[in-house]
Amino acid sequence: MSPATPSPIAFPDVILPQSASQLRTEVRSFLDEERARGTVLGRPDSWLAGWDPGFSRRLAERGWVGMALPTEYGGAGRGFLERYVVIEELLAAGAPVSAHWVSDRQAGPSVLEHGTDEQRRFFLPRIAAGQCFFSIGMSEKGSGSDLASVATRAERTTTGGWRLTGTKMWTGGAHANDYAIVLARTDETEDKHAGLSQFIVDLRAPGVRIEPIRLMSGEHRFNALHLEGVELPGSMLLGRRGDGWKQVTGELAFERSGPERYLSTFPLLVSLLRELEQRSVTAEQLTHVGILTARLHSIRRLSLGVAASLDAGAPADIRAALVKDLGTRLEGTLTETVRSVLPTPADPHATPGSHPELLAFALLHSPGYTLRGGTNEILRGIITRGLEQH
């Protein structure tokens, strides 16, 4: 590892700009208003499970959805670091952000980068207005970690459009969202990474069938998305035919690097502190809380380093993988630590928002933390692959 090449160990230390603290204050007062309305409930995993289109719209009115999109497309033209400040505040508060989550994080930047001008003019202002919600249609029954093996096909129609056939699995929010970005095979190629393309699929189009898949908690969050000969106009190809793999992996740094990769269970720690305030706290309990807090703080610094890299247009996929492995493991550790610091039987039927109910919720969601968005084993492979180049 020569000092000249950026090492995966040395992240830039970020000092947020002055504008960030002003922004943070504004977001906090917005959250106070929403708390008074009863919409912000301090729930874990609110970016997966907190569905509230009204909240998304009010957030958008403040300019905080699609805020890194250029103003000519309805965005706020602000940087990734400012977006980071907004979303970390929302996640820490357990605000219901799942409706617009994928639009804001992924679909917006992706349409901006790969879309035609027509697509940008149509989708981006709607995304930034909090009125156009996206799902991710990547995984399939036979294609999880090995995503390039997807079997969904897109064939050219005689009218210059596309016909999509196949089944996407675990498609979050497909039953409630407007569109999905679907990865499909357009061409048979030797190299399985070639011949893939991305499409924007209207989830209300004929031939789209959405079959609920229940989580172990009983919640309906994701689905099997059946594409039964769905006809798309030619204009719904996103980016270039055959560039799907490149586009998908380009999105991954955005998908993997955000504060949602370590804050999913943060509200449970807040709940623990609330409980501890009503008791006399032992030195051992303090130790556990301190160790968790130190780790949260340290991971946040790394995560900000990735945001700064993205802001500077620098490649961030290895760093993003590193932070996501650390962060998602912490999400699970946090849950287990909270449980041992204050032994409480997790109870999904306890009063919503009570400590035992939040614990149950975080626990039932916990296996997903280290799977979604690329499993931790795969992420670690990326980190060490990066190392060999140094």
Add this chain to the structure above:
Amino acid sequence: MNAHTIDTSAPVICADAYDATVFYADPDAIAVVAHTTAADAVALPHPDASTAELLAAAQEAGRRAVPAPFAETALVARPLLRRARLPIPDGPLSYALAPDLTIRYAHPAASGVGSAGCSGDDDALLVTGTLRRVPWARAAGAVVVLATAPFGPVLFTLTPDQAVLTPGANLAGEPRDDLHLAALEIPASQVRRVPPDLLEEAGLRAALARSALIAGAAERCVGLTVAHTTARTQFGRPLSRFQAVKQEEARLIEETALVRAAVQAAAAPLDTGVPAARFAVAAAKTQASASAAEIARIAHQLHGAIGTTRLNPLHLATTRLWSWRDEDGDETHWARRLARPLTAANLWPALTTEP
């Protein structure tokens, strides 16, 4: 920047000169033991350098296992002397914070009451007691002591030859000497009354200096492990090609990046002052100490048998990690200090406060 250089000629295994691949290439090769050379000297930054620069240098000293009180001098002793407006001597320095000492006026005023005297003709002190496990005391030109005198918090300096020295060492063989002071008179010129928060600042400085050393030793573990798993072949492939090895190696890298980030994040707050630094430094030392075990564990596991010996320099880093995590407050101590002021309402603001 190159104002002072600490002598590194103490006899140790020279880590940088040792090539593990030689061992495997030549089965007859025994340990390659050398002494540190001038090339291994790490320049001590100018006293005016920012905390971030000093931390980066301390980290490098930790990575190289520099056999000298580098971080102790640059990040603790010198800044404390400066804050107390005492001259800064050249060369290596050390420190002792809040030792258990009996301190009296050396020249009690005639009108003074009681054996300690409630006032003195000057601030010269008479000090009795033991400074325990002082880092590198035998090699230090002076030891900075922060204690409580009859008049309140005090900083004074002494030279090791003024004390009876009982040599001691940590797991890495770094000197940790006891200094016995028997009614030692410290002239007023070496004594300064200091504000009470200087003692807290000193504790934060020492903890952060130690954290930077840990970050450096962790980085050394990564460097050595990556080199080893690339060079070492088993089953006809380099170890680094095995999934199981990659998985562990990635965790080693992650844990090291984490410690480093925590150390870096404390630099600006420490320059800002004690209140700003409390959270960031407590978090840095908690994280550095808490990560040491995992970092050392993975590095050793991936090195196999050779890592357990002096044939390989890994021990230079891991024995330091095992010692440094305890020194200047272990993770339990700092985690409690970090957690004590936290509430449900201020946890998130504490995490997001900018220096």
